Amino acid sequence: MTIATFAIEYYQYLKPDGTLCQPLPKDLDNNALLKLYRLMHLLRIFDGRAINLQRVGKLGTYAGILGQEAIGVAMGHAMHASDVLVPYYRDYGAQCQRGVAFNKILQYWGGDERGSDFNNAEDFPICVPIASQSVIATGVATAINYRKQKRAVVTTIGEGGTSEGDFYEAMNVAGAWNLPVVFVVNNNQWAISVSRDQQTHSQTIAQKAIAAGFSGEQVDGNDVIAVHERMRIALEKARNGGGPTLIEAITYRLCDHTTADDASRYRPKAELDKAWLEEPLVRLRTYLTAQKVWDDSKEEALLLECRKEIDKEVDTYLNIEIAPVTDIIDYMYAQWPESLKDQRDTLLQFGDSHHD
Numbered sequence: 001m002t003i004a005t006f007a008i009e010y011y012q013y014l015k016p017d018g019t020l021c022q023p024l025p026k027d028l029d030n031n032a033l034l035k036l037y038r039l040m041h042l043l044r045i046f047d048g049r050a051i052n053l054q055r056v057g058k059l060g061t062y063a064g065i066l067g068q069e070a071i072g073v074a075m076g077h078a079m080h081a082s083d084v085l086v087p088y089y090r091d092y093g094a095q096c097q098r099g100v101a102f103n104k105i106l107q108y109w110g111g112d113e114r115g116s117d118f119n120n121a122e123d124f125p126i127c128v129p130i131a132s133q134s135v136i137a138t139g140v141a142t143a144i145n146y147r148k149q150k151r152a153v154v155t156t157i158g159e160g161g162t163s164e165g166d167f168y169e170a171m172n173v174a175g176a177w178n179l180p181v182v183f184v185v186n187n188n189q190w191a192i193s194v195s196r197d198q199q200t201h202s203q204t205i206a207q208k209a210i211a212a213g214f215s216g217e218q219v220d221g222n223d224v225i226a227v228h229e230r231m232r233i234a235l236e237k238a239r240n241g242g243g244p245t246l247i248e249a250i251t252y253r254l255c256d257h258t259t260a261d262d263a264s265r266y267r268p269k270a271e272l273d274k275a276w277l278e279e280p281l282v283r284l285r286t287y288l289t290a291q292k293v294w295d296d297s298k299e300e301a302l303l304l305e306c307r308k309e310i311d312k313e314v315d316t317y318l319n320i321e322i323a324p325v326t327d328i329i330d331y332m333y334a335q336w337p338e339s340l341k342d343q344r345d346t347l348l349q350f351g352d353s354h355h356d
């Protein structure tokens with residue numbers, strides 16, 4: 001006797017060859033798509049600059065987003081200003097649409113905590129301890145429900161992170177309390193050197209939501225249209241008391257895990273070459289070109305404009321006044337323990353030589 005069955009849907013609009021496999025969703029016309037295309041380019045240029053900055057010693061570490069631009073961009077565009085983003089470390093595409101300047105993101109990865117002090121007071125800073133953000137998101141969503149507000153929380157995680165206990169706990173409470181959370185899984189196929197298949201034998205990540213009592217689905221994460229539409233629907237549902245959704249966005253990390261990694265040591269080259277054929281920018285460009293709203297001269301102008309914009313952000317970052325070295329201690333305790341007092345004295349003794 002079968003007592004439960006379930007199915008996981010997969011959504012796609014724009015195929016890798018740039019043709020549609022179903023009509024465009026109503027609220028995404030060519031103008032909106034041009035905006036998303038511009039943002040994806042801006043991010044790709046930002047990403048390249050950030051890696052270069054790290055390579056010349058101007059940034060500590062950096063987590064790249066090459067090939068994953070569509071997810072953040074679509075998420076950020078689909079969210080309302082009053083929703084809350086509880087991000088992980090590959091969400092610049094959403095953050096930059098929510099009042100976080102690129103120079104702040106650089107500042108964060110440059111090791112300066114002031115990079116997390118951005119204009120948008122209710123979004124959360126980048127979260128590195130894997131899956132802790134999932135639990136935080138459920139806390140925020142509980143507050144929203146308690147206050148009877150019509151807002152949704154979006155939280156992101158990699159597919160590897162969905163093996164963490166915190167993730168399962170967050171999913172469980174989100175289901176049990178019908179919380180307005182959209183869990184977005186950036187399934188980029190690798191958790192550093194651990195492949196998706198080694199990570200879990202769950203057939204999909206999306207089905208993890210089923211056990212928690214709400215719906216999960218897969219979406220082509222390189223299709224900005226599909227991610228946008230599924231986000232729009234999940235957000236609407238969350239804001240209107242329909243509870244949580246899990247969206248597993250299937251993509252591929254075309255870069256190293258971070259600047260501290262060398263993916264060529266564990267990732268088959270043939271797999272990478274194949275993934276390049278499905279990346280998100282080219283397919284949208286092919287589509288827009290076929291629609292006669294895009295051409296080579298527009299592309300050239302856009303690239304120039306985006307480079308200029310990112311140059312400005314980099315300049316701002318490089319000219320930010322460096323915080324006093326004692327800041328790493330000053331805000332940790334109301335009253336310093338003895339051991340920290342000694343460390344602080346030592347820091348003061350060596351002055352600001354770290355500037356060099």
Ligand SMILES: Cc1ncc(C[n+]2csc(CCOP(=O)(O)OP(=O)(O)O)c2C)c(N)n1
Binds near residue numbers: 157160162192
């Ligand atoms: C709790 C915790 N454990 C381990 C790490 C170290 N770590 C950083 S990123 C990472 C892999 C994450 O992979 P995935 O969740 O698939 O996300 P991706 O980075 O691929 O987007 C690990 C293990 C961490 N940051 N936090």
